Amino acid sequence: MRIGFDAKRAFKNTAGLGNFSRSTIAALANYYPDDRFFLFHPGKAKSALFSAPELTTVIRPKGFWWKIFRNAWRSFRVAGIAKNLKIDVYHGLSHELPQGIEKTSIKTIVTIHDLIYVRYPHLYQKADQIIYDFKFRNACEVATRIHAISEQTKIDLISFFHVPEKKIKVIYQAINPLFFEELTEDQKMPVLKKYKLPKKFLLSVGTIEQRKNMVGLLEGMLMKKINIP
Structure with missing residues (x-):
């Protein structure tokens, strides 16, 4: 099978979307060596984040012009290239x-991570909302299948976009094996000393911004409504 991926964020994004793209591409290439994978990327070939x-x-x-208008290439040229390459399935990550x-x-699959811009529009610029709305709705309309990363995202797709339930498949994101690696006390101690950490602490990995609702987490802890193991 010949599978194409929108790989822009695999090469450029340091946050969740980039990590999801990189891990998905790497896992499929590892477990399905008989398939061919094509990574459509509008930017530079080399990246400190990702090696194909x-x-x-x-x-x-x-x-000349496509190299200047790279985002336009990603939106308007890729379909034709994918057709010429005889791509069987294209995944918008x-x-x-x-x-x-x-x-x-x-055949097409699009992964929808969330519809936060719809639920909390005040957190986004109006211009961004318009762009997101066009791209998200168009992808959901034309996709053969929609991959939602949670039940809540599925509910939002049905509620806000009126997507038929049978078109959506919920597949939770996998956990990187590195998070299961156990460290020795000698390995932990330098980090504890460097950051002056207590024996028990809560670590949040991600950007600190309003939509992550860190305040709600802290309030829940203070009210003792969230149990920390």
Whole structure:
């Protein structure tokens, strides 16, 4: 099978969307060596964040104008390239699909992580809301299948976008094996000393911003409504 991925965030994004893209591509390339994987990336080929696994081919803009208008290439040129490459399945890893891909015979999957911009519009600029709304709705409309990362996202897709339930599949994100690695006390001690940490502490990995609701977590702890093991 020939599988294409929107790999922009795999190469550039340091947050959750980038990590999801990198781990998904790497896992599939590892477990399905008989398939061919094509990574559509509008940016530079080299990235400190991500090295394309073996058996993958990175597809980048060609031609003077497409190299200048890289985002336009990602939105309006990729469908034609994917068709010429005889891609069987194209996976939009973060909320969007190339324009016009529904006019090809390519099966498509789009991963929708959340609809926060709809639930909490006050956290986003109006221009961003308009762009997100166009991309998200278009992808959900034309996709063969929608991958939601949680039941809440599925509920939001049905409620806000009126997506047929049968079109959505909830698949939770896997946990990287490195989080199961046990460290010795000697390995832990330098970190505890460096950051002056107590024996028990809560670690939040992610950006600190209003939509992450860290305040709600702290309030719940203070009210003793959240039990910390």
